[in-house]
Amino acid sequence: MTELVGLADVQAARELLAGVTRTTPLEPSRPLSAALGGPVWLKCENLQRAGSYKVRGAYVRISRLSPAERERGVVAASAGNHAQGVALAAGLVGTHATVFMPVNAPLPKVAATKGYGASVELVGNTVDEALVAAQTYAERTGAVLIHPFDHADVIAGQGTVALELLEQCPDVKTIVTGVGGGGLISGMAVAAKALRPDVRVIGVQAASAAAFPPSLKAGEPVRLPSFSTIADGIAVGRPGELTFTHVRKLVDEIVTVSEEDISRALLMLLERGKQVVEPAGAVGVAALLAGVVEGVRAPVVAVLSGGNIDPLLLLRVIEHGLAAAGRYLRVTVRCSDRPGQLASLLSEIAEHRANVVDVEHQRANPHLGLGEVEVALSVETRGVEHSDTLISALRASGYQVVFAAES
Numbered sequence: 001m002t003e004l005v006g007l008a009d010v011q012a013a014r015e016l017l018a019g020v021t022r023t024t025p026l027e028p029s030r031p032l033s034a035a036l037g038g039p040v041w042l043k044c045e046n047l048q049r050a051g052s053y054k055v056r057g058a059y060v061r062i063s064r065l066s067p068a069e070r071e072r073g074v075v076a077a078s079a080g081n082h083a084q085g086v087a088l089a090a091g092l093v094g095t096h097a098t099v100f101m102p103v104n105a106p107l108p109k110v111a112a113t114k115g116y117g118a119s120v121e122l123v124g125n126t127v128d129e130a131l132v133a134a135q136t137y138a139e140r141t142g143a144v145l146i147h148p149f150d151h152a153d154v155i156a157g158q159g160t161v162a163l164e165l166l167e168q169c170p171d172v173k174t175i176v177t178g179v180g181g182g183g184l185i186s187g188m189a190v191a192a193k194a195l196r197p198d199v200r201v202i203g204v205q206a207a208s209a210a211a212f213p214p215s216l217k218a219g220e221p222v223r224l225p226s227f228s229t230i231a232d233g234i235a236v237g238r239p240g241e242l243t244f245t246h247v248r249k250l251v252d253e254i255v256t257v258s259e260e261d262i263s264r265a266l267l268m269l270l271e272r273g274k275q276v277v278e279p280a281g282a283v284g285v286a287a288l289l290a291g292v293v294e295g296v297r298a299p300v301v302a303v304l305s306g307g308n309i310d311p312l313l314l315l316r317v318i319e320h321g322l323a324a325a326g327r328y329l330r331v332t333v334r335c336s337d338r339p340g341q342l343a344s345l346l347s348e349i350a351e352h353r354a355n356v357v358d359v360e361h362q363r364a365n366p367h368l369g370l371g372e373v374e375v376a377l378s379v380e381t382r383g384v385e386h387s388d389t390l391i392s393a394l395r396a397s398g399y400q401v402v403f404a405a406e407s
Helices: 007-016 030-036 054-063 067-072 081-093 105-115 127-141 152-168 185-197 212-218 239-249 259-271 280-292 311-322 341-353 384-396
Strands: 026-030 040-044 072-078 097-101 121-122 174-178 199-204 252-256 300-304 328-338 355-362 371-381 402-407
Touching: 007 054, 007 072, 007 185, 026 105, 030 067, 030 280, 030 300, 040 054, 054 081, 054 174, 054 239, 054 311, 054 341, 067 259, 067 300, 072 081, 081 097, 097 105, 127 252, 152 185, 152 239, 152 300, 174 280, 185 199, 185 239, 199 212, 199 280, 212 239, 212 252, 252 259, 252 280, 252 371, 259 280, 259 311, 280 300, 280 328, 311 328, 328 384, 341 355
Parallel strands: 040 300, 072 097, 097 121, 174 199, 174 300, 199 252
Antiparallel strands: 026 040, 328 371, 328 402, 355 371
């Protein structure tokens, strides 16, 4: 039987991390508190060194290597956060890191990993494929593989997040955090259940990359045939053997959220919380906003596990989040093709205080009648109600609205 990590292991890890990692702040979230009817706090691991909690487990694992193992160097596989954690920890300990990352890994994460002194190899399309390459490299060179989640030292290091938040919010009743391979939630559940058995520990996965629900149903780790999500930090196709054992024994529930849920959460965190968070770091908040966690007991702590987001992705996510919140309206209007008609249409929209983002004026549609024109617009609104009001006003003014969607 697999031996579980214990509270003493997490406490020992915390001693190792003293002076290496920072105690990240616990910030209140007014929007979430209002939505849930009780206090909700955000554990800001997005403000941790290297931008995520990953440095905790990586440092604990690498610092315990023997001098001979350090001499051979370490190797890891990651979409970005574990890569940066390993690179930083290896530099602090005095060994060299080689990191295998998927070819589509965000460029800022690749650059940051190199910036911490690691050698980077881009291999495969997923973390799972990069992990196979890392394992092959370890066998060939003798470098020590630093697994992103499935090792007792890594789990113990990640569990120190729970030790901190239990001290910062002693009366917490629900902890919500994202889940990829399961290292973070395993370590946090170890500490939380040992010190506060009444605390509910909830894990959240992206619905399009959720390996834990079918695995828990099957009673063993199950590999997903395919998966894809904007939350690259938790895009893991199969739980670890050790993490699966911890989750099955200690975690109360695993829920899933959609890509739209994640986008809304990122937008809310940016607008209302002033927090820059990557998609994987926002899934806990997404679950609370979407209401997929039943019987939530406050106070609640949601872990913002990372903040390493590509600015280009952030731009797309903001746009997607605005659309998911009903604040982008795509509308196609058919009207007569005469001078001043477009100006009148735009004036009508302006009168309702909606902002036109772009306009496409088209005459070459075979479905148009003689003397008709089609105008496709992207409009920024204040929400679904505002969009509905605008569409009704356009129709009342005689415009034929042939397509309208908050998208």
